[in-house]
Amino acid sequence: MNQIRTLEEMPLRKFHFQMFFYTGGGAFIDGYIIGIIAVALAVLQPQFDLSLTTVGLVGMAALVGMFFGGILGGYLTDLIGRKTMFILDLVVFVIASVLQYFAQDPMQLIILRFILGLAVGADYPIAGTYMAEFAPKKNRGALLGGLVALWYVGYGVSYLVGYFMLALGEDSWRWMLASSALPAIIILLARLKMPESPLWLASKGREKEANGIVQGIFGKNVVLSESFEAEEKTSFMDMFKNGYGKWTIFIALFWTLQVAPSFAIATYIPEVLGLFGFADGNKEYLGSAIMSLFYIVGLFPALYLVEKIGRRPVLIWPFLVSAIILTTLGLTSSWHMSFAFTIMLFVIYGIFNTGMSIHQWIYPNELFPTKIRGTALGFGTGVSRIGSSLSTFLFPVILSKYGLGVTLYICAGLFFIGFLVSLVMAPETRNMSLAETSTLNKRTNKLSYQSNSGKKII
Template identity: 85%
Template sequence: MPLGKFHFQMFFYTGGGAFIDGYIIGIIAVALAVLQPQFDMSLTVVGMIAMAMYVGMFFGGILGGYLTDLIGRKKMFILDLSIFVIASIPQYFVTDPMQLVILRFILGFAAGADYPISATYMAEFAPSKHRGALLGGLIALWYVGYGMSFLVGYWMLALGEDSWRWMLASSAIPAIIILLARIKMPESPLWLASKGKEKGANAIIQGIFGKDVVLSESFEAKEKTSFMDMFKNGYGKWTLFIALFWTLQVAPAFAIATFIPEVLGQLGFADGNKEYLGSTIMSLFYLVGLIPAVYLVEKIGRRPVLIWPFLVSAIILVILGITSSWQMSFTYSITLFVIYGIFNTSMNIHQWIYPNELFPTKIRGTAVGFGTGMSRIGASLSTFLFPMILANYGLEMTLYVCAGLFFAGFLISLVMAPETRNMTLEQTSALNKSNDKLSNKPDSKTGII
């Protein structure tokens, strides 16, 4: 089907979870700066609060992805957003840091579950020629949420000592709005067909696109969802690739994002709330990276839009590390962080593209959830260790460590990343069955490698 109004509607409904995820991750960065002196928290406790969400995302991704394939996309949509609402509000009333750790874990569980739900839903409705842009574009709403959190947090600083309570509880507002919107969403026709309900699947399709439209993908009746299928029949190499590149993207990026006010403070911008203003400016400019990325991923392919941003991100952090003690200007530091963020954002779109394209419908959500979970192990460790490395070894060494992780991602992607541009989901999920070596030159007519 051609790109239409329904696809854009689904884009915003599915991307709502990414918005909340970005908002929750961003708001804690501002809230921690206000919260830490009040509770006199050690670096270990600060690290636990920062990493709790990512630990929750590990369990949420693994379990949520499997349940998405087992019981359906829509049921998980409703359950997931309900958890967001229920866990957001009590953050206002916490009296002990460990209470906040528990609530952040629950929020992380919901965020981790939302990745496979949202991504698989969008992939299964998206036209082949626009699938990469639609899936990759979902990350834009993550950055909108992340940037919005700094604006809200910066504004709420004026509320005084309890401002952090309002900041953290404010995530309930977008969660309620998106929950109400998602109630109207239909079930995924591809999921229904994979469970032997092809008649119901075609009824949904015809209700949306017209009576002459039917499923184009063939299914074996009632395809069984098995968690271990990710590691069988040639899918193991894609499971490994997704876990590696996703982890090496988010581990340094989330650590920097969570503690960016502290990083800017160590660069000499701790006076007059400049570190918060700088964080807001940077997060808003990060969206710029999506504009060329969602275009190029369909124009030149998936591989180059993943490989080279890994390398550029590593180089920029090395430069920032070298000049970290030179007392450079605010404009210089922000400019480099903006360039880093633009390239980092452009490669992040693959978190939504590759996992959905390389696996069949019956295990698509399971695979996305597994990738989400594995990547959050790296994110949780990096956010836990980041403040300790920063305190014990300084900003320069911390930036070098982050750069090293990005460079490792560059090497792995150079070797393992396939090209899936212009292919249907049937074709991309069958790449593991081909004996041909992967090439980044798809056939000009079919896009098949």
């Protein structure tokens, strides 16, 4: 007789890897549209004679859209279902991507980039909740964190596509921006075959349908869970109630404190290296390329360690190391250190900084129950994008007014605050089921679950 196993106890199978790439498509597209606009603007700016303000608006439009898309999309994901939003989201993305080709003035392009941002922002909570709710508990952290890698892949691919499309002439920017429709169509077609999340179905009182999906994929001896959350309505404000408010604050803080200095430095790294004294001979561009290649390396040890030693240390100590390295770079910024020494410090910073970024997908999906999991992840996405937009806008202002050293000290200070926040607030969720991780805030309270047989479990 085969032993009954739960969805979260299943070992990794082909289905899990399919889910990883289908859900990670959103992260790929996010990286792609952020990267491709940088190349397209090089052609677009002289053609339309854009002012620096307009260039900034075109560049920021998608990030601002992600704020609203994350918050609204996360709530709708919990309200009407993962798969429904997964499909609608990609349809909007394909249409907006294609329409960019026909933009006749900068305002039309800003509006379309904002709409793209709405779609990408919405995809974060959809993809994250989907992956979390199918993942084995022993591999959930690595699978969720691994989605970050696809962002970097999309970002890198966009530069290659943009580079080769430059040969298309003055209209090359149109083809560059419209090209994001191609990966979106591929991912959309793949997502049509995906099932609805069983955990979401169960949270809506459709446990029979939920178990039917689980057994159709994994076999008759597999059930959704030994216990499932009682049916409850989705409410946006629930992420601030019943003890979940502290997790909402924690996620908004650590996520923003990680991406704000990271996005700013990454955006202006050639200029930063130039101020270190490497502006001659294109060394600033060579250094930027070297660092970009090494940054993704930081993901692999982090994905291993997050399951081996836990979530907390893989978040806490990279925050501290990043703060120390940037402080050191600030101190040595006027010492005329060698190119190799400076690049080595930036590479170390990048590896640790990239490594801790995997928690952007892990903690929001683990710390909230199914009914508000997407809402919480969407809120974190939105707040962090506002933080990254402001830091990217303010970085050159601070740099020109106060100098390189002070600018790097400010970035180091943000990472150090992130270290303190994580040290005090970050929980450990390794090897726990979603039922356990989403009730860490209620360990001292009575919490009832409903078993598959209908029995209440206290």
